[in-house]
Amino acid sequence: MDTILNVTAAMLAQGPRAVIEQVKVLRSGGVCTGCSLGMCGTKDELGEFHLCYQGLRRLGESAFPPIVSKELAHMDRLRRMSSAELSRLGRVVYPMIAEEGSQGFEIVSWEQALDLIAAALARTAPEQVSFYVSGRSSNESIYVAQLFARMLGTNNVDNCSRYCHAPSTYGLSEVFGTGSGTASLEDLDAADLIFLIGSNAPGQHPRVLSNLARARARGAAIVVVNPIVERGLVRYSIPSSLKSILFGSRIASHYVRVKVGGDIAFMQGIVKWLAENNGLDRDFLHQRAEGWAALESAVRATPWEALVESSGVAREQISAVGRLYASASRALAMYCMGITHHTYGTENVKMVCNLMLARGNVGKPGAGVIPIRGHSNVQGSGSMLMYPAVKEEMIRRLESRYGVTLSKAPGLKAPEMIERGARGLTRLLYMIGGNLVDASPDTSFTEAAMRRVPILVAQTVHLNRSMLLGNKMTVVLPAQPRHEQEGGGSTESNWRQVRFSPQVLPPKGAARPEWWIFVQLAERLAKLGVRGEWLSKLSFTGVADIQREIAAVIPGYEGLPGLKPGETLRVGGRSLHEGGRFPRAGGKARVFAVRLPDNAVPPGKFALITVRADGQFNTEVWNDRDKLRGTKRRDVVHLSPADAARLGVAEGAAVIVRSSAGQARVVAHLADIREGVCAMYFPEANRLVPFSGGDESTATPNFKGTVVEIEPATARRALATAPGVESA
Numbered sequence: 001m002d003t004i005l006n007v008t009a010a011m012l013a014q015g016p017r018a019v020i021e022q023v024k025v026l027r028s029g030g031v032c033t034g035c036s037l038g039m040c041g042t043k044d045e046l047g048e049f050h051l052c053y054q055g056l057r058r059l060g061e062s063a064f065p066p067i068v069s070k071e072l073a074h075m076d077r078l079r080r081m082s083s084a085e086l087s088r089l090g091r092v093v094y095p096m097i098a099e100e101g102s103q104g105f106e107i108v109s110w111e112q113a114l115d116l117i118a119a120a121l122a123r124t125a126p127e128q129v130s131f132y133v134s135g136r137s138s139n140e141s142i143y144v145a146q147l148f149a150r151m152l153g154t155n156n157v158d159n160c161s162r163y164c165h166a167p168s169t170y171g172l173s174e175v176f177g178t179g180s181g182t183a184s185l186e187d188l189d190a191a192d193l194i195f196l197i198g199s200n201a202p203g204q205h206p207r208v209l210s211n212l213a214r215a216r217a218r219g220a221a222i223v224v225v226n227p228i229v230e231r232g233l234v235r236y237s238i239p240s241s242l243k244s245i246l247f248g249s250r251i252a253s254h255y256v257r258v259k260v261g262g263d264i265a266f267m268q269g270i271v272k273w274l275a276e277n278n279g280l281d282r283d284f285l286h287q288r289a290e291g292w293a294a295l296e297s298a299v300r301a302t303p304w305e306a307l308v309e310s311s312g313v314a315r316e317q318i319s320a321v322g323r324l325y326a327s328a329s330r331a332l333a334m335y336c337m338g339i340t341h342h343t344y345g346t347e348n349v350k351m352v353c354n355l356m357l358a359r360g361n362v363g364k365p366g367a368g369v370i371p372i373r374g375h376s377n378v379q380g381s382g383s384m385l386m387y388p389a390v391k392e393e394m395i396r397r398l399e400s401r402y403g404v405t406l407s408k409a410p411g412l413k414a415p416e417m418i419e420r421g422a423r424g425l426t427r428l429l430y431m432i433g434g435n436l437v438d439a440s441p442d443t444s445f446t447e448a449a450m451r452r453v454p455i456l457v458a459q460t461v462h463l464n465r466s467m468l469l470g471n472k473m474t475v476v477l478p479a480q481p482r483h484e485q486e487g488g489g490s491t492e493s494n495w496r497q498v499r500f501s502p503q504v505l506p507p508k509g510a511a512r513p514e515w516w517i518f519v520q521l522a523e524r525l526a527k528l529g530v531r532g533e534w535l536s537k538l539s540f541t542g543v544a545d546i547q548r549e550i551a552a553v554i555p556g557y558e559g560l561p562g563l564k565p566g567e568t569l570r571v572g573g574r575s576l577h578e579g580g581r582f583p584r585a586g587g588k589a590r591v592f593a594v595r596l597p598d599n600a601v602p603p604g605k606f607a608l609i610t611v612r613a614d615g616q617f618n619t620e621v622w623n624d625r626d627k628l629r630g631t632k633r634r635d636v637v638h639l640s641p642a643d644a645a646r647l648g649v650a651e652g653a654a655v656i657v658r659s660s661a662g663q664a665r666v667v668a669h670l671a672d673i674r675e676g677v678c679a680m681y682f683p684e685a686n687r688l689v690p691f692s693g694g695d696e697s698t699a700t701p702n703f704k705g706t707v708v709e710i711e712p713a714t715a716r717r718a719l720a721t722a723p724g725v726e727s728a
């Protein structure tokens with residue numbers, strides 16, 4: 001009931017005009033701009049009715065009226081605003097620039113803005129230019145953006161999956177030969193056991209809760225692995241079911257409160273139990289996988305004490321889950337940021353794959369591995385080649401399509417773009433959506449590094465803090481969100497389904513399609529004599545033109561041209577139910593003998609996990625509440641009652657949380673969380689997360705598991721400043 005009221009309140013809060021706009025978008029069948037699950041209008045891919053608070057809320061944000069220009073004249077005031085206040089200022093509908101030291105933004109014409117950017121690009125060495133995309137743009141815009149960058153001479157292109165599921169793409173490719181999940185939503189309805197690891201789906205991917213509740217109701221086991229007891233994973237109200245609204249639906253059948261980073265040990269424990277109790281599918285492992293023996297002998301040789309110590313789970317509980325798993329004929333594992341946001345994120349992913357391979361749970365219905373992705377078009381960003389180390393084969397396809405010779409050297413990953421900014425080596429940073437200052441670790445370092453970049457360009461719908469750093473020159477360009485994009489645009493969902501969102505609303509102000517901006521820049525650069533012969537090939541005149549290019553270059557997208565709203569193009573290349581044949585040489589999955597990570601926390605200290613609430617979409621915070629976790633404020637640290645008692649603090653008491661990167665003054669919130677673990681909200685808590693220490697294979701930051709100390713704030717210090725987050 002609460003959810004329905006929230007959804008209604010969210011819609012009404014935006015005013016009648018916004019409500020009409022939202023209804024129009026929902027009726028159009030366009031793809032949701034929230035998470036990656038890819039609802040079309042009010043229908044999901046199974047044709048079932050579905051609405052969620054975050055999806056509507058995101059839609060509402062883009063329906064905000066244009067920003068009032070007088071607000072833009074006061075940079076100092078803008079800098080004091082929170083993310084929510086900046087969003088509420090309204091939509092960015094004109095190009096604008098701010099120079100270092102200027103009092104505010106100046107509204108300029110498209111001509112002026114584009115000339116400025118083209119001139120800056122022309123005088124900057126290509127290797128000092130970087131592009132970042134935040135998975136919100138259409139495939140058509142992203143394809144043109146990466147092509148523009150490569151034609152310009154740089155492979156410094158990356159997308160938000162670097163901060164998110166890059167360890168999945170990399171890990172799954174190594175194991176199965178393809179970087180996407182091996183199961184679909186339908187498979188949840190056929191599984192006897194579902195592992196849900198490191199995900200707060202009720203807040204972040206509400207759609208899957210209907211399937212989880214349904215699975216539970218028909219008797220499937222749902223094993224949740226998480227250091228926090230997420231209330232929505234215990235019981236949840238599905239808005240589309242009256243019974244569920246009235247009584248709630250049960251979700252987890254087994255809740256495993258692992259240590260932060262304890263997943264590998266927990267999963268190895270299950271494999272050890274299976275190995276010791278004749279629970280492995282030896283035929284499958286022999287025929288369909290390679291490398292199992294090394295993992296099994298390592299796991300057999302690891303003493304139970306080490307597994308219990310590292311996982312934080314009692315041997316009895318590990319064994320009980322092992323027994324349960326052995327009795328399931330079809331099992332699948334879904335996971336999210338609790339797995340990827342670690343120094344050993346890719347290793348974590350590989351161990352999830354090992355767990356599923358152990359009993360032949362890949363390549364058949366009701367089984368498999370599902371990473372639950374983040375942004376609505378993060379999957380499309382990858383497919384459109386918006387990442388720095390694209391396979392040479394794909395570069396060759398671009399070369400032969402356009403008759404050019406492109407660099408094959410890997411470009412920079414997003415954190416490297418920032419880090420090079422600190423050293424004066426990134427001279428132009430181009431953000432296509434996104435908010436790198438708030439999304440990246442170590443806010444003080446990132447702020448300073450990004451400020452050193454002389455030219456910052458941002459295509460956006462709202463202002464955010466990354467645009468207010470005081471760079472030598474900041475250029476903000478108004479982008480059309482997908483449902484306003486002239487000619488419409490396509491996206492790819494978590495399930496690799498490509499859908500087309502039509503233009504439903506008229507564009508606001510001077511906002512333009514994002515692909516158009518790159519076509520204009522290419523034309524100007526060509527006139528300036530910069531790579532003219534190549535860049536002139538970007539003379540696309542509309543979405544249909546670009547779709548033809550995508551169809552010719554990107555395997556699986558051949559059917560894109562002419563795709564209509566409501567139709568689905570399924571991109572192939574996934575390992576689904578082909579009887580366990582994998583697209584690797586020899587057709588077998590590769591087992592990695594993943595080692596136990598070092599996740600020990602010194603006595604008295606805490607492992608800090610940074611999480612999101614249902615009142616935010618990443619760095620866009622629209623209200624302070626976390627309904628699912630029962631707090632109304634964000635400047636809190638979630639602590640177990642036992643830890644709070646040990647520290648001598650009660651609910652609401654001021655505390656200081658300190659890491660090697662920074663410190664924060666917040667208040668204690670007592671929660672059902674494992675002892676020795678504490679949680680704070682991203683993006684504020686990024687001041688505490690060190691910049692280095694990301695995933696060894698992909699550089700995805702280690703957003704879960706920063707070692708921190710917590711102490712009560714003394715009365716004197718508590719009076720001096722109100723709770724808030726500050727630097728060291």
Ligand SMILES: Nc1nc2c(c(=O)[nH]1)N[C@H]1C(S)=C(S)[C@@H](COP(=O)(O)OP(=O)(O)OC[C@H]3O[C@@H](n4cnc5c(=O)[nH]c(N)nc54)[C@H](O)[C@@H]3O)O[C@H]1N2
Nearest residue numbers: 198199200204260261336337338374611612616617618704
């Ligand atoms: N409303 C809303 N929806 C969103 C977003 C949003 O900001 N708001 N963001 C979107 C994006 S980009 C993404 S990537 C997804 C993120 O979706 P999630 O990954 O569900 O979101 P997080 O808040 O990062 O929560 C991660 C969960 O992992 C748990 N966890 C932390 N460390 C560990 C660990 O070591 N082991 C295990 N097993 N669990 C751990 C945390 O307790 C938490 O429950 O959501 C998408 N959907």
Ligand SMILES: Nc1nc2c(c(=O)[nH]1)N[C@H]1C(S)=C(S)[C@@H](COP(=O)(O)OP(=O)(O)OC[C@H]3O[C@@H](n4cnc5c(=O)[nH]c(N)nc54)[C@H](O)[C@@H]3O)O[C@H]1N2
Nearest residue numbers: 134163164433434435439460464479481610618619682703
């Ligand atoms: N500590 C900590 N840090 C994290 C995380 C964490 O769990 N903990 N999670 C990480 C994850 S998973 C991710 S994905 C990143 C997210 O990192 P980003 O993708 O960089 O951040 P977002 O908040 O999603 O981007 C918000 C901005 O996108 C722009 N925008 C919104 N809609 C549109 C649109 O339709 N078109 C265009 N062009 N622009 C638009 C607006 O400027 C808005 O302010 O953050 C990461 N950072």
Ligand code: SF4
Nearest residue numbers: 032034035052055207
């Ligand atoms: S679950 Fe995700 S895709 Fe579905 S409506 Fe909510 S935000 Fe949109």
Ligand SMILES: [Mo]
Nearest residue numbers: 163164374375
């Ligand atoms: Mo993400």
